[in-house]
Amino acid sequence: MLEDEILKWKFKGGSSEALARIYEKYVDTLLTLAMGLLNDPYEAEDVVQDVFTRFARSGNGFTLRGSLKAYLTTAVVNGVRDRVRRDKRRPARSDQDVSLASASRGPDEELVFAEDAARLSSALMELPHEQRETLMLKLKSNMKFREIAKIQGVSINTVQGRYRYGLQKLRAQLNGEVEQ
Amino acid sequence: MTPEEKVKSILQDKLHFSAGSKLRRRMLARVLDAQRESQKTKPDSPRGAVRRTITNSRTAKLASIAALVAIAALAISLVPKLTSPAYAIEQTVEALQNVRFLHLVQRDDTGQIRDERWIEIGMDGFQIRYRQQKPHAVIAKYPGAPSMVIEDGQSTAVYRDDKKAVILYDREDQQYQWVGELGKAFENLRQEGKILEENTEYQGRLAHKVWWPYLSVECYVDPETKLPVTLGDAELSYEEPSPEIFEVVYPEGYAIVDARPGATEPLPDWLLEEKSADAKASDAIKQGTDALMDGDYATAAELLATVVETQPNRNWAWFWLGSAQYELGQYDLAVENYTRVLNMLERYPCYYCNYARALAYAQLDADEAAEEDLRICLPEMVRALRLPSAGFIFEYADDPMVRYGQVKPSEPEIIARMINRLRIVSGRNFGYDPNAEAEANEAAIAAWEEWLETDGRIDITLDAELLSIPVGNGQSQ
Known part of the structure; x- marks a missing residue:
């Protein structure tokens, strides 16, 4: 944590080395969180890239009293929610209008992961978003129920309920593996 | 360990x-x-902070006021000679994010408006209301229909002058758009846009010339408002239109066809037939492009031919039909169909199609025609070596799977493939290592630019030595 405080201070002073170190330290954790929530490597990369880019731009106006990791984690959670909302709202698009619009470009390279991770990520997608988010924040980001409740804007009891139901459903999804 | 604990452990470990x-x-x-x-x-x-410290002293305050007066006087005398302050693309992105109305006009060679759109954009970057006068997608599909599309926020009204009807769709089912995701397009400009020239002359005024990869266009940005005044050949303005622009009105004598969910009236036969033909064509394009990528060119040509027979406005179906025919050695048919695409989209650059037609011409020993096409597309091809997004459309043309998002070529892949295309048309090889750092390949890219500038000799070499394509995301190989 002390390292994070020094990194925050140096980053605020404009240090690119500090920014690079923050990126290296958290990029994989955040990618894992985004993948667990979206199960789409391109969207996950986009979200994480966006979070770091915005963070980089906050530069000398950056003030943060709390944990850097919690700050970045919350930014990813919010970025994912925006995408989930957008995907729900996105209307069917006429593919015949070829004028100025062209197909968007995707991220350039790939995520590295084991087969197990891909399977788990798919299984998580069977859960409602709130339960998935709760499980990821609790088990992968090591957040306390109190912190998750604050992010989700609900009571601790609700978070604990989501966690419990989420675990049960995931257990059913992974039945064969868990019962072995 | 309880099953729940095991689930926790699996999540944490795997x-x-x-x-x-x-x-x-x-x-x-x-x-x-x-x-x-x-x-x-x-x-x-x-x-x-320094300024505040200085101005705490009374003497310093007087001195600083005197200095400010002197600076102001000097500035006034120099104003005409000063250049504009530095411009950053970020300023344009921020300006665009505050835009709520967009008016876009494209004109033909005689100055007549050939496409005009008004768009209301929500705070979230999504289109709220829309009107397009002379929507070419509708006109191309239903010839003889000088039609119009209006979205009033709830419904999409498609005016079909050829049928004397206004069809009402639910906005969620049918939407006409200028850019699907404006927010994403803005972010792309922020991250990948490039300033090509600052304070350059554009139609008698100063403007910044900027490359916007998402839209594959160059735009000119007003130095004061920071907003684009043109995108490609489209003129842009940002005034709020009069309210009736987005109002759906029914011309006298027109039938109202309600195709929204819950509508009680049955749809007319002509509309049902059109919907069925659309669905069949989409299926056939998917199957045809699958066959194309599987190397089953005869099947691809057969399926794509059925599409263009019933829906001749499908430019990509014509293009991939040409590609299948090229692979079958039917070069004259390929030339014919690539030409059709170029004619259909004559207002839009189709460098990929010029390139494809040049190769087909070359196979027919029509070297002059091939060279003419290559002169059109070569600058864009060389440009893509530094701006890979400019080469994306070539990938799209070569691999229809890009269309369906199954393949997302990386920048190194785009550059390597573009170098291969350049090698094929020029017979030249300036070296290039797809796995090396960018600096190591600078000489090769500069050599291509130099070649285009000073030599540019075309020598189509279909057996040129080609680079192996770097593995980007594992999906395109």
């Missing part, structure tokens, strides 16, 4: 994703670029 080395480097480079860009555009706060 759910890990990490960025591959190239992705990691690329993402970091963008992050550091964003930091540099933001440092360039933000005011330097320590300077403010």
